[in-house]
Amino acid sequence: MEVESEKDRRGAPGAPPPAAVVMRGIVKRFPGVLANDRVDFDAAAGEVHALLGENGAGKSTLSNILTGLYRPDAGEIFLDGEPVQFHSPRDALDARIFMVHQHFRLVEPFTVAENVVLGDHRGEGRTFRLRHRAIEERVAELSKRYGLAVDPRARVWQLSLGEQQRVEILKALYREARILILDEPTAVLTPQEADALFETLREMASEGRTVVFISHKLHEVKAVADRVTVLRGGRSIATVPAAEATLRSLASLMVGRELDTAAAPRARTAGDPVLELEDVWADSDRGGSAVRGASLVVRGGEIVAVAGVAGNGQRELAETVAGMRPATRGAIRIAGKAIRGGDPRAAIAAGVAYVPEDRLGTGVAPSLSIAANLALKGYREPHASRGPLLRLRRMRERALELIAHYRIAAPGPSAPARLLSGGNLQKVVLAREFSGRPRLLIAAAPTRGLDVGAIETVHAYVREAAADGVGVLLISEDLDEILTLADRIAVMYEGAVVGETARAEADVEEIGLLMAGGQDPRAD
Amino acid sequence: MRIERRLRQPRWLLVAVPAGSLVFAFFASGLVLLATGHDAVSSYRQIVDAAFLNSGALGQTLTQATPLAFTGLAAAAAFRMRLFNIGAEGQLFMGAIAADAAGLFLGDHGWPTAVVIFAMVVAGCAGGAAWASIPGLLRAFFKTNEIITSLMLNYVAAYVLTYLIFNTESYWRETKGFNASVFPTSKALPDPAFWPSATIHARGGIALPLGAGIAVLVAILLWFLYTRTRFGFEAQVLGDSPRAARYAGMRTRRKILAVMAISGAVAGIGGASQVGDFSHTLDADPNGLQKQYYGYTGIVVAALARYNPLACVIVAFLIGALQNAGNTLQGADFPSGLVGVMQGIILFSALGGELLVRYRVRVRRALPAVEAEAA
Numbered sequence: 001m002e003v004e005s006e007k008d009r010r011g012a013p014g015a016p017p018p019a020a021v022v023m024r025g026i027v028k029r030f031p032g033v034l035a036n037d038r039v040d041f042d043a044a045a046g047e048v049h050a051l052l053g054e055n056g057a058g059k060s061t062l063s064n065i066l067t068g069l070y071r072p073d074a075g076e077i078f079l080d081g082e083p084v085q086f087h088s089p090r091d092a093l094d095a096r097i098f099m100v101h102q103h104f105r106l107v108e109p110f111t112v113a114e115n116v117v118l119g120d121h122r123g124e125g126r127t128f129r130l131r132h133r134a135i136e137e138r139v140a141e142l143s144k145r146y147g148l149a150v151d152p153r154a155r156v157w158q159l160s161l162g163e164q165q166r167v168e169i170l171k172a173l174y175r176e177a178r179i180l181i182l183d184e185p186t187a188v189l190t191p192q193e194a195d196a197l198f199e200t201l202r203e204m205a206s207e208g209r210t211v212v213f214i215s216h217k218l219h220e221v222k223a224v225a226d227r228v229t230v231l232r233g234g235r236s237i238a239t240v241p242a243a244e245a246t247l248r249s250l251a252s253l254m255v256g257r258e259l260d261t262a263a264a265p266r267a268r269t270a271g272d273p274v275l276e277l278e279d280v281w282a283d284s285d286r287g288g289s290a291v292r293g294a295s296l297v298v299r300g301g302e303i304v305a306v307a308g309v310a311g312n313g314q315r316e317l318a319e320t321v322a323g324m325r326p327a328t329r330g331a332i333r334i335a336g337k338a339i340r341g342g343d344p345r346a347a348i349a350a351g352v353a354y355v356p357e358d359r360l361g362t363g364v365a366p367s368l369s370i371a372a373n374l375a376l377k378g379y380r381e382p383h384a385s386r387g388p389l390l391r392l393r394r395m396r397e398r399a400l401e402l403i404a405h406y407r408i409a410a411p412g413p414s415a416p417a418r419l420l421s422g423g424n425l426q427k428v429v430l431a432r433e434f435s436g437r438p439r440l441l442i443a444a445a446p447t448r449g450l451d452v453g454a455i456e457t458v459h460a461y462v463r464e465a466a467a468d469g470v471g472v473l474l475i476s477e478d479l480d481e482i483l484t485l486a487d488r489i490a491v492m493y494e495g496a497v498v499g500e501t502a503r504a505e506a507d508v509e510e511i512g513l514l515m516a517g518g519q520d521p522r523a524d
Numbered sequence: 525m526r527i528e529r530r531l532r533q534p535r536w537l538l539v540a541v542p543a544g545s546l547v548f549a550f551f552a553s554g555l556v557l558l559a560t561g562h563d564a565v566s567s568y569r570q571i572v573d574a575a576f577l578n579s580g581a582l583g584q585t586l587t588q589a590t591p592l593a594f595t596g597l598a599a600a601a602a603f604r605m606r607l608f609n610i611g612a613e614g615q616l617f618m619g620a621i622a623a624d625a626a627g628l629f630l631g632d633h634g635w636p637t638a639v640v641i642f643a644m645v646v647a648g649c650a651g652g653a654a655w656a657s658i659p660g661l662l663r664a665f666f667k668t669n670e671i672i673t674s675l676m677l678n679y680v681a682a683y684v685l686t687y688l689i690f691n692t693e694s695y696w697r698e699t700k701g702f703n704a705s706v707f708p709t710s711k712a713l714p715d716p717a718f719w720p721s722a723t724i725h726a727r728g729g730i731a732l733p734l735g736a737g738i739a740v741l742v743a744i745l746l747w748f749l750y751t752r753t754r755f756g757f758e759a760q761v762l763g764d765s766p767r768a769a770r771y772a773g774m775r776t777r778r779k780i781l782a783v784m785a786i787s788g789a790v791a792g793i794g795g796a797s798q799v800g801d802f803s804h805t806l807d808a809d810p811n812g813l814q815k816q817y818y819g820y821t822g823i824v825v826a827a828l829a830r831y832n833p834l835a836c837v838i839v840a841f842l843i844g845a846l847q848n849a850g851n852t853l854q855g856a857d858f859p860s861g862l863v864g865v866m867q868g869i870i871l872f873s874a875l876g877g878e879l880l881v882r883y884r885v886r887v888r889r890a891l892p893a894v895e896a897e898a899a
């Protein structure tokens with residue numbers, strides 16, 4: 001493998017410098033999937049280049065090829081105009097291409113400095129005895145220069161996710177990365193941390209490095225990138241300057257159709273209460289109470305959203321209503337009848353459908369077939385069993401119907417659920433929960449991790465359920481989603497509902513204040 | 525060359541791979557035979573003769589295979605739900621103890637054979653199920669690791685068995701006769717408690733023990749239970765994701781208890797069959813039953829059968845044949861360890877073959893020539 005030296009690249013003024021990285025006609029097949037289909041991509045030195053695409057568009061595959069993890073089935077890669085072939089990630093590292101994965105590659109019991117030198121086979125990382133002082137000084141210097149505040153002597157397990165990400169970036173800087181790829185780096189960050197990250201990335205680009213920023217969030221791409229390459233269905237669709245693109249144009253490139261972002265206003269009459277919560281308390285997993293005296297009413301046909309910063313008892317509230325977590329105090333009534341707490345079967349029988357936050361771990365049995373997962377809750381019903389016996393043929397027919405009706409992209413009803421993408425997995429959960437003819441639907445973070453197209457689909461199904469008279473309790477941390485869907489908004493803070501307002505009268509500022517623990521100004 | 529995950533597992537593979545593994549295992553074992561100075565071909569012929577063809581060989585093989593079928597089925601029944609019941613050994617002992625008591629008591633009181641045999645099967649079930657319910661209860665209510673508890677209970681069961689033969693007050697101990705006063709032995713079952721066997725008049729008469737028939741029946745019932753019933757559906761979900769099972773409103777504790785009890789009951793019938801079909805006494809030699817390790821070999825049987833009850837029966841037959849051949853042939857020119865080595869090689873290649881069912885090896889073609897128009 002050959003890489004041009006720094007000197008060669010700087011030479012030859014006048015002629016436009018060759019792009020730092022060019023990937024041409026990249027093809028990568030996996031069994032059953034064409035992950036990259038003749039993808040073209042190039043990024044210049046000194047550029048922040050965003051790779052935009054829905055889940056499954058081929059972004060991760062492309063970056064894994066660039067970092068030597070996968071070898072392409074066809075196509076070529078040029079660095080500074082020179083063709084290269086990576087046989088292993090080591091080759092890519094030697095070419096100073098570095099990637100910050102979504103799930104960090106850090107050794108938790110090690111210190112920040114130790115993690116930074118780990119696996120570096122030049123300089124300090126190579127010596128038998130680590131010179132901690134020298135490494136720590138170098139790391140501290142880098143972190144100061146790039147505004148990546150982190151204590152080099154801290155152990156990784158003590159750090160927040162945002163800090164861990166900084167360690168990953170420091171690793172790249174320590175190795176003098178020329179090309180840095182970040183895979184959805186803001187997923188674990190607070191908005192402030194994200195802004196700081198963007199500044200660091202711009203700083204790195206201004207030094208002549210290339211930053212490849214993978215995302216499916218449009219406003220971030222707009223905020224940080226110079227140019228955007230849009231991938232869709234494994235193909236490169238377009239490369240556009242970020243300054244000339246609008247959110248809408250990017251979105252339509254990404255999903256291949258115009259989005260209907262304006263919420264359809266609905267005139268809806270709320271029915272009888274389907275869920276009544278009175279001073280409900282429930283324990284958290286770590287001891288202590290997570291839900292502390294929550295009271296709320298959801299009527300048939302309305303969508304009530306519970307807003308709140310993560311960790312204020314929303315998840316536990318959803319689990320309590322669904323019967324997965326016993327209430328320690330208070331009353332829960334479904335359609336006027338008190339239900340036995342801590343018994344999911346009683347809740348299901350009372351007509352509670354629940355789309356859990358943790359789809360793969362709770363919402364489905366991942367190794368079982370899609371047909372079995374679609375029957376997971378209704379397996380005692382006539383469509384899946386007669387007496388103690390299963391009706392396998394009927395189950396399969398029903399699965400085919402639901403797969404067609406909900407447009408689940410699946411190899412077939414007998415394929416294991418874990419093979420499905422996030423959006424299709426969520427469709428399986430929704431199809432099952434809706435087909436149980438519920439009175440109340442609890443949807444906890446129903447669109448987390450889904451791409452724009454899938455989010456639209458999920459929203460449409462939630463609205464459809466409400467139109468059918470189902471009461472919907474939507475738990476979400478995404479205020480945009482709440483404002484798009486909800487008829488009423490309740491804010492949870494420290495386990496209690498601290499404020500409630502109709503969507504029409506909602507004041508975003510006030511909701512934000514309540515979520516942050518500010519007092520309800522109307523209380524006095 | 526590279527290895528890829530298979531998205532679909534074609535049905536033919538499920539037969540072809542185990543068959544291929546077996547062929548490979550015999551080839552590899554042949555190398556071992558050659559290396560130890562044996563003629564591989566004639567050794568194999570000897571094994572086949574001793575296992576199947578010699579006069580009475582098939583009957584001996586069935587004697588070996590029957591308990592393995594039961595313990596294999598017991599392990600498969602629990603492992604399918606990812607309940608790792610390692611205790612088939614102890615559950616088999618407990619089944620044998622209970623069935624022996626039933627056989628002694630009812631047989632001595634003049635009940636007809638059919639009733640006595642039925643009672644022995646029921647008692648065997650109950651003994652095994654009760655013993656398996658201990659780790660089952662601990663697991664369901666206290667989340668104790670069933671691997672440890674069921675394994676430890678094997679030793680307890682073995683000591684209980686020994687105790688019942690040595691204790692002077694024991695109902696199971698023979699107290700009359702000269703031999704009994706020299707060394708403790710257990711009582712012999714009365715005639716009505718002898719399980720009948722069908723005899724095929726070929727190759728010196730092949731006795732088909734009743735237990736072998738019951739094992740086949742149990743295998744069919746288990747297969748039906750796991751693939752065609754609501755109970756089996758719940759067990760599958762629970763085995764795959766306990767959280768999803770709870771989310772779906774399944775009664776998880778009951779299911780754990782039920783599956784452990786079923787697993788124990790199957791092993792327990794194995795114990796009843798040991799007593800009724802073969803030994804006709806709890807244990808003629810205090811170390812006899814305990815030195816066979818049927819419970820542990822059963823785990824191997826279940827693993828090779830990929831927890832499929834029907835396949836368990838076939839695998840148990842083959843392993844039984846191999847063990848029978850080993851017992852018959854061991855001597856100066858055929859070391860007893862050799863059969864163990866072969867068994868190990870078969871297990872390894874079968875588990876290795878498993879990889880081919882889930883993954884496929886693709887020989888890489890050369891990269892397509894890169895078009896020169898790039899610039």
